[in-house]
Amino acid sequence: MKDLHAVSWLNGKVRLLDQTKLPEELILLEISDYRHIVSSIKNLVVRGAPAIGIAAAFGVVLSVWNADESDRAEFLTRVNTAIDELKGTRPTAKNLFWALEKMRNTLSRNLSRPLRHVKEAMLKEAQAILQDDIDRCRRIGDLGQELLPLRATVLTHCNAGALATGGHGTALGIIRSAIEKGKKIKVFADETRPLLQGARLTTFELLEDDIDVTLITDNTAAFAMKKGLIDIVVVGADRIARNGDVANKVGTYGLSILAKEHKIPFVVAAPLSTFDREIENGDEIPIEERDANEVRFFGSTQAAPEDVPVYNPAFDVTPHNFISAIVTEKGIVRFPNAEKLAALLK
Amino acid sequence: MKDLHAVSWLNGKVRLLDQTKLPEELILLEISDYRHIVSSIKNLVVRGAPAIGIAAAFGVVLSVWNADESDRAEFLTRVNTAIDELKGTRPTAKNLFWALEKMRNTLSRNLSRPLRHVKEAMLKEAQAILQDDIDRCRRIGDLGQELLPLRATVLTHCNAGALATGGHGTALGIIRSAIEKGKKIKVFADETRPLLQGARLTTFELLEDDIDVTLITDNTAAFAMKKGLIDIVVVGADRIARNGDVANKVGTYGLSILAKEHKIPFVVAAPLSTFDREIENGDEIPIEERDANEVRFFGSTQAAPEDVPVYNPAFDVTPHNFISAIVTEKGIVRFPNAEKLAALLK
Numbered sequence: 001m002k003d004l005h006a007v008s009w010l011n012g013k014v015r016l017l018d019q020t021k022l023p024e025e026l027i028l029l030e031i032s033d034y035r036h037i038v039s040s041i042k043n044l045v046v047r048g049a050p051a052i053g054i055a056a057a058f059g060v061v062l063s064v065w066n067a068d069e070s071d072r073a074e075f076l077t078r079v080n081t082a083i084d085e086l087k088g089t090r091p092t093a094k095n096l097f098w099a100l101e102k103m104r105n106t107l108s109r110n111l112s113r114p115l116r117h118v119k120e121a122m123l124k125e126a127q128a129i130l131q132d133d134i135d136r137c138r139r140i141g142d143l144g145q146e147l148l149p150l151r152a153t154v155l156t157h158c159n160a161g162a163l164a165t166g167g168h169g170t171a172l173g174i175i176r177s178a179i180e181k182g183k184k185i186k187v188f189a190d191e192t193r194p195l196l197q198g199a200r201l202t203t204f205e206l207l208e209d210d211i212d213v214t215l216i217t218d219n220t221a222a223f224a225m226k227k228g229l230i231d232i233v234v235v236g237a238d239r240i241a242r243n244g245d246v247a248n249k250v251g252t253y254g255l256s257i258l259a260k261e262h263k264i265p266f267v268v269a270a271p272l273s274t275f276d277r278e279i280e281n282g283d284e285i286p287i288e289e290r291d292a293n294e295v296r297f298f299g300s301t302q303a304a305p306e307d308v309p310v311y312n313p314a315f316d317v318t319p320h321n322f323i324s325a326i327v328t329e330k331g332i333v334r335f336p337n338a339e340k341l342a343a344l345l346k
Numbered sequence: 347m348k349d350l351h352a353v354s355w356l357n358g359k360v361r362l363l364d365q366t367k368l369p370e371e372l373i374l375l376e377i378s379d380y381r382h383i384v385s386s387i388k389n390l391v392v393r394g395a396p397a398i399g400i401a402a403a404f405g406v407v408l409s410v411w412n413a414d415e416s417d418r419a420e421f422l423t424r425v426n427t428a429i430d431e432l433k434g435t436r437p438t439a440k441n442l443f444w445a446l447e448k449m450r451n452t453l454s455r456n457l458s459r460p461l462r463h464v465k466e467a468m469l470k471e472a473q474a475i476l477q478d479d480i481d482r483c484r485r486i487g488d489l490g491q492e493l494l495p496l497r498a499t500v501l502t503h504c505n506a507g508a509l510a511t512g513g514h515g516t517a518l519g520i521i522r523s524a525i526e527k528g529k530k531i532k533v534f535a536d537e538t539r540p541l542l543q544g545a546r547l548t549t550f551e552l553l554e555d556d557i558d559v560t561l562i563t564d565n566t567a568a569f570a571m572k573k574g575l576i577d578i579v580v581v582g583a584d585r586i587a588r589n590g591d592v593a594n595k596v597g598t599y600g601l602s603i604l605a606k607e608h609k610i611p612f613v614v615a616a617p618l619s620t621f622d623r624e625i626e627n628g629d630e631i632p633i634e635e636r637d638a639n640e641v642r643f644f645g646s647t648q649a650a651p652e653d654v655p656v657y658n659p660a661f662d663v664t665p666h667n668f669i670s671a672i673v674t675e676k677g678i679v680r681f682p683n684a685e686k687l688a689a690l691l692k
Contacts, residue, residue: 219538251566258603311560
């Protein structure tokens with residue numbers, strides 16, 4: 001994955017790797033209109049909580065990149081409209097709101113300066129959010145790899161990899177760092193219905209890096225655990241409440257129950273930008289419900305009767321007492337709770 | 347589902363409803379060569395433990411239906427070859443071996459009679475296996491419906507319906523019988539990857555009968571339980587050991603753990619033909635592993651890199667201590683164990 005980035009900035013344009021087309025087609029989109037960033041986040045061209053935040057930050061930059069540098073009112077209208085539209089793309093991932101808040105603060109701090117400098121400051125901030133995320137993932141990986149034995153098979157769900165972040169990944173960052181340290185790591189990847197981020201993205205990026213990966217259906221996780229094939233579960237997160245409850249891709253909660261039943265450690269990896277300090281527990285996390293046709297169809301293939309009612313929440317919430325450890329760039333919190341996390345976030 | 351049958355006999359031919367094509371296409375195959383029954387079982391044109399047994403029984407009839415009635419050696423070779431090939435189609439469902447054993451016994455009992463009479467006796471036996479299965483499902487439904495409250499939402503996995511049996515169904519038979527008694531029953535259907543029997547078959551047959559059904563991904567079951575949307579889980583079985591351990595479609599074991607965690611009853615419905623009296627517990631049940639491309643592809647749509655290694659067991663084993671009740675045509679066994687099942691099977 002050295003040369004593939006989910007999001008990057010190139011000469012006034014945002015480059016997105018189209019993740020809806022992987023692994024069949026490797027398409028790089030060059031985007032100069034922030035509204036295409038809005039639609040790309042909605043349609044999952046770019047996905048993964050940290051990567052969404054990064055893409056949104058660059059979206060804000062795009063909204064004014066070619067703006068008239070003499071019209072301050074128009075400039076502000078453009079930025080505020082873009083921030084509002086980007087905020088409305090997806091409700092669950094905290095990193096989106098965190099990144100947009102950082103961009104708004106940068107704007108405020110620089111507002112008295114010439115607009116050309118404001119643009120530059122905003123680009124610098126977006127680039128810092130990107131570079132920062134890569135550094136944070138590296139740190140998460142280096143800290144978190146200590147949780148993996150010298151030889152281990154790790155089960156992961158969805159994609160919390162380089163494709164979901166600035167690079168390296170959170171859950172997959174831990175795996176990459178462990179391998180860099182010489183550990184013998186195998187990965188089982190849940191395919192992660194309905195949109196198969198595990199099958200399409202996690203296996204793709206692990207195969208690119210020559211990491212030993214086996215694909216399973218989500219239904220197979222429990223049996224694989226029972227057969228002793230899994231040593232540890234490591235997943236990412238879309239939002240973490242003050243008490244350590246974790247919203248992540250639907251299926252994560254079930255997996256945490258299976259891990260508990262089989263006495264397998266269940267680890268969550270996420271940067272601090274994923275923490276929502278304003279909510280006490282997971283019940284307050286808004287859960288996005290997505291289109292029924294994500295379940296009724298797969299690509300162009302019909303999977304169910306056209307008119308069948310569907311319940312399609314994109315995320316679920318894993319209570320903190322099902323979690324063995326949360327790995328952040330600032331440290332590992334074992335058996336997380338409100339008190340321990342308050343100390344970490346201080 | 348009044349007019350649709352998974353398997354039927356019609357003027358010297360076996361009619362199969364092609365379940366690989368549902369729900370998009372409704373295709374009835376007319377089969378006169380037992381080798382097409384063999385391939386139809388392997389390729390899941392007909393699936394579901396009881397329906398496989400029925401189809402195999404008719405397959406044995408087909409193998410000699412047009413045989414020369416003067417050549418006894420040739421007749422016997424044909425039957426024995428057919429039974430062997432049918433036995434080799436799928437390893438897990440007990441009902442297949444049970445039905446073939448019944449056909450072999452019928453052959454043995456009638457062997458001294460003119461071959462025309464042997465043929466007729468064999469057809470009569472296969473037809474009895476079919477009719478018997480419908481009667482057993484009715485009885486399972488009528489007994490099992492007592493486990494459902496007056497208003498309930500039932501979660502089911504895979505398809506243990508009319509399409510998996512002679513008619514009425516086992517798990518879905520309980521639902522149908524409860525509705526006939528005037529109970530208000532809603533159904534949540536797990537889509538059941540990789541082959542989506544829940545999405546394609548269970549929703550299809552419930553919609554046909556105007557039963558309230560909502561489709562979910564397998565990943566959504568835990569979250570639906572946590573939100574209080576599920577009152578009871580009812581599934582079928584492919585093989586049941588003497589101690590009550592149950593092999594069923596992969597994902598069932600995980601579902602039983604989720605049900606236990608949420609204190610939701612977990613019910614298994616199966617005819618006595620599903621019980622394997624020769625094995626003590628679930629560890630002895632052979633688990634079929636199927637082709638990797640079932641997971642890598644969905645229909646013609648690629649879901650994963652072509653060369654990614656896959657682990658694809660078609661079934662898993664739910665230990666008896668995760669099961670609230672097993673419903674058979676002979677009675678309900680609550681909290682099944684070896685002693686209680688020995689009494690039932692006596």
